[in-house]
Amino acid sequence: MNLLLKNGNIDVLIDNGLIGAVGSGLESENARIIDCTGLTVIPGIFDMHVHLRDPGQTHKEDIFSGCEAAATGGVTAVMCMPNTTPALDNLDLLNNFLTRCADENVKTRVYPCAAITKGLKSLEITDFAELKKAGAVAVSDDGMPVSDTRIMSEALKLAAENKLAIISHCEYNGVDSRLSENLITARELCLAERFNVPVHIAHVSTKEAVEYIEIAKSRGIKVTCEATPHHFTLDNSVLEKEDADYKMNPPLREKDDIAAVIKGLQNGVIDCIASDHAPHTPDEKAAFTNAPNGVLGLETILAVTLTRLFHTGLLPLERVIELLCVNPRQILGISGGVLQAGSIADIAAIDLNEEWVVELDKLCSKSKNTCFKGMKLKGKNKLTIVNGRIVYNGI
Secondary structure, eight states, rough: OOOESSSSSEEEEEEEEEEEEESSSSSOSSSSEEEEETTTTEOEEEEEEEEEOOOOTTOOOOHHHHHHHHTTTEEEEEEOSSSSSSSSOOOOHHHHHHHHHHTTTSEEEEEEEOOOOOSSSSSSSSOHHHHHHHHHOOEOOTTTTSSSHHHHHHHHHHHHHHOEEEEOOOOOTTTTTHHHHHHHHHHHHHHHHTTTEEEEESSSHHHHHHHHHHHHHHHOOOOOEETTTGGGGGOOOGGOOOOGGGOOSSSOOHHHHHHHHHHHHHHHHSSSSOOOOOOOOOEEEEEEEEOEEEETTTTTHHHHHIIITTTTTTOHHHHHIIIIIIHHHHHTTTTOOOOTSSSSSOOOEEEEEEEEEEOOOGSSSSSOOOOOTTTTEEEEEEEEEEEEEEEOOOO
């Protein structure tokens, strides 16, 4: 069925999964009309850092629940990380995963990020060419950096040859967190410069890392990076509660780190916003000391960004759309992120001013470990369309 989104900031006609026309006063005799009065129509969000926990940890999340959460939040596509059980490090696992993602009940597009090294052990590089051919759009050993610099050097060159984005989690567990993030960020920048190849830095959280990346960009180094809503919204004072729903990796930082991240989002040093959606069950998060790191993010990525950055005047809406919708796709070489005739009809319609409270029992994710629980947010997704199909309707 064709759709016509009417009476929003713009009208959008959707024809067979593509955008047929964009403008004002559009009419169609054979389209279902969706009244978007009071709503702002934007390209669907692309969250390029998501843990679907599938395969192997589906008690926390799975493809279906994760993508439903995404659709609710206005996210039309996700890139999922490979630190599953087992890791997505070979052709058979990747093909099986993509087959399940093709199920008609999966509500958003899923793009896999495969492992850099077999078993995420930093010992042997996976077959990038084979994984790329199967459908991987990036490689990462997310959760930890590749520990062997020689291996990482080869991986960077191979990723560039195969036109795969390579993503580094610049932090070792068990090592001083700030120091390890800064050291590995600096290493990746040096390697990217030495071999003249791209690198993407995940969830930048320290003021030093932001500064290093800014200097690197000024030198022409091919680096992109992302920041998360929790790292530009919450500081480490909340850890005094000893509530494991505020425990993530990298951890919440100091107020001056938050200021540096926000400045990086303003001046273009930081290229995109990603949620690092990392579900864990209530039992796993029960005890602060032993709880795993990670928080939810798919259902709040838009609202927290609007609340913290747009409604405070820190970012214009155009920049928010770049960070959430446009730049992630460009970094990964994926089409979309624009509202123009001929583009894929992956769209969200949002109420910029609706206020709502994050309530755990209303979340679609299997897990409930959000650090934004009880927070009043301003801005809410009301309609999500993927490939011309309505996958969430809250109008």
